Amino acid sequence: MIRLLLLLFAFGPGNPVLFAQQFGYCLKYEGIGDNREYFSPYHQAETILGSRLSMTAGFTSDSVHRVHAGFSNFYEYGSRLLEQAVLPILYYDFATPGFRLTMGAFPRTESFAIPSAFISERYTYFEPNIDGLAMQYQKGDGKLGLMLDWVSRQDSSRREQFWTGLHGQQKLGVFSFDAFAFLFHNAHRMNRLPDDFIEDNMGSLVLAGIDLSEKTFLDVLTLQSGVLSSFFRNRGDGSEFEVKHSSYTVANAAYRWLGAEIIMKIGNQHHLAFGDDFYNNVENYSRLRLYSQFFDTRRVKGTFAWTFHLANGDLDQQQ
Numbered sequence: 001m002i003r004l005l006l007l008l009f010a011f012g013p014g015n016p017v018l019f020a021q022q023f024g025y026c027l028k029y030e031g032i033g034d035n036r037e038y039f040s041p042y043h044q045a046e047t048i049l050g051s052r053l054s055m056t057a058g059f060t061s062d063s064v065h066r067v068h069a070g071f072s073n074f075y076e077y078g079s080r081l082l083e084q085a086v087l088p089i090l091y092y093d094f095a096t097p098g099f100r101l102t103m104g105a106f107p108r109t110e111s112f113a114i115p116s117a118f119i120s121e122r123y124t125y126f127e128p129n130i131d132g133l134a135m136q137y138q139k140g141d142g143k144l145g146l147m148l149d150w151v152s153r154q155d156s157s158r159r160e161q162f163w164t165g166l167h168g169q170q171k172l173g174v175f176s177f178d179a180f181a182f183l184f185h186n187a188h189r190m191n192r193l194p195d196d197f198i199e200d201n202m203g204s205l206v207l208a209g210i211d212l213s214e215k216t217f218l219d220v221l222t223l224q225s226g227v228l229s230s231f232f233r234n235r236g237d238g239s240e241f242e243v244k245h246s247s248y249t250v251a252n253a254a255y256r257w258l259g260a261e262i263i264m265k266i267g268n269q270h271h272l273a274f275g276d277d278f279y280n281n282v283e284n285y286s287r288l289r290l291y292s293q294f295f296d297t298r299r300v301k302g303t304f305a306w307t308f309h310l311a312n313g314d315l316d317q318q319q
Contacts, residue, residue, distance in 0.1 A: 025057040026070075032125060033319075040314040042281040048125060050076040054107070056089050066093040072107070072128060087129055103133045112147045114165060117228055117248070117265075118182055118203055120276040132162070141171035159196070160187035163273065174212060178224065180205040184273040197236025201273045204229045205248060220254035228279075232271035244268035246283075257296065261289040282311040 030052040038045040056070030070089040075081065091104030108114075108130045132148040145167040154160035163184040170177045181204045188196035209224030228248040233241045246267025253260050265285045278285045288308045295302035307318040 021059040021061045023057070023059055024066075024068075026055070026068075028052075028054045030054075032074075034121065034125070035319045036316075037318065038309075038316045040311060040316055042311045042314070043277045043309070043316070048076065048122065049078075050074055050125075052128070054089065064094060064096060066095070067091075068093070074126060074128070084126065089129065098138050100136045101133070102135075105129050105131045106134075108149075112145055112165065113167065114182075115180060115205060116263075116276045117205060117270070117279045118165070118180065118272060119274045123274050142169065144168045154187065154190050156189060156191045159189055161185065171211075174210055174215070176207075176209045176211060176224070178205075178207040178209065178226075186273075195236075197234050199235070200231075200233045200241075201271060202231040203270070203272050203275070207248070207250075218253055218255050220252050220259065222252045223249075224251075225249040228265060228267075228270065230270040230272050242271060244270050246270070257293045259291050259293070261287075261291070263287040263289075278309060278311055284312055286310040 032048065032050050032052065034048040036043070036046050036048075052072060052074045054070065054072035056068045058066060058068030060066040068089065068091060071086050072089055073082070073086045074084045076084060088105050089107070091102055091106040093103075093106075094101045107128055109124060109128065112130070112134050130147055130149045132150045134145070134147040136145045137143065146165070148164045149162060151161040151163060152158045161184070163182060165182040166180070168179045182202065184199075184201040186199040186201065188198065205226065205228050207224040207226035209222060212221045212223075213219065215221075226248055228246050230244045231241045233239065244267075246265050249262075249264045251262045263286065265279060265282075267283065269281060269283055270279050272280055278287070287310075289305055290307070291303055291305040293301070293303050305319070309316040309318065
């Protein structure tokens with residue numbers, strides 16, 4: 001029904017906006033290099049090098065409704081051509097001041113900000129799209145975002161999987177309050193196996209912060225601190241939710257093209273479905289990310305980052 005309504009809106013007879021449509025396109029190239037010098041049991045050591053090419057084209061009417069279609073493919077160096085699946089990009093976007101709705105298959109990083117505790121960098125390399133919808137509402141200094149990503153449809157070999165995320169933020173002068181939450185639902189296959197049980201995986205992150213960027217000579221100076229929580233249950237073993245909590249602090253400072261980010265997690269190991277392994281495998285974890293935005297123009301952006309991971313006293317690095 002939704003597809004039919006959109007088709008009629010764009011091309012139906014007598015539609016007054018048919019002749020007001022504007023054609024647009026986007027060609028995007030990403031070069032990715034991630035060298036992970038890990039020599040600890042907490043995370044896999046690997047080097048990820050590759051290129052992603054994405055192309056989209058479509059129509060916008062009255063600067064409100066937009067329909068785009070295209071593709072995205074990540075070629076990892078050392079693999080065969082098209083070893084990684086060509087992913088479709090096909091979405092409808094409705095945007096007005098203060099509200100935006102996107103439906104279809106579309107790039108995640110351009111639509112919804114998610115902390116690395118909930119979604120790892122590696123996952124975004126190989127699964128860059130949301131297949132579902134995202135909504136964003138903003139009024140004054142408050143905003144609310146919601147997304148639904150359908151990860152896998154149920155058939156004889158695949159489990160039904162989807163996850164949904166929520167982000168709310170309220171600013172009060174230099175102070176801010178952020179709340180993130182997600183739910184990952186992992187159901188069974190159509191031909192259910194004996195060890196297939198529904199799993200519920202949830203997480204939350206609540207932060208209070210201060211932004212002193214305009215009070216100093218730095219371009220960015222922020223500090224946030226709060227609680228990271230995870231909730232996991234396997235419905236097959238009859239157990240209650242496994243609840244884990246830890247403190248979470250993040251500080252950012254940047255001046256011109258140089259910056260630093262520090263994240264500290266102290267407390268329980270978590271059970272977060274798509275999160276970075278350090279959060280799941282380590283009780284006390286600190287991360288220092290030094291980065292340089294060596295290109296920052298309208299059409300070209302380039303960043304180099306050198307990241308140090310301190311996990312239960314063991315030091316690893318990543319470039």
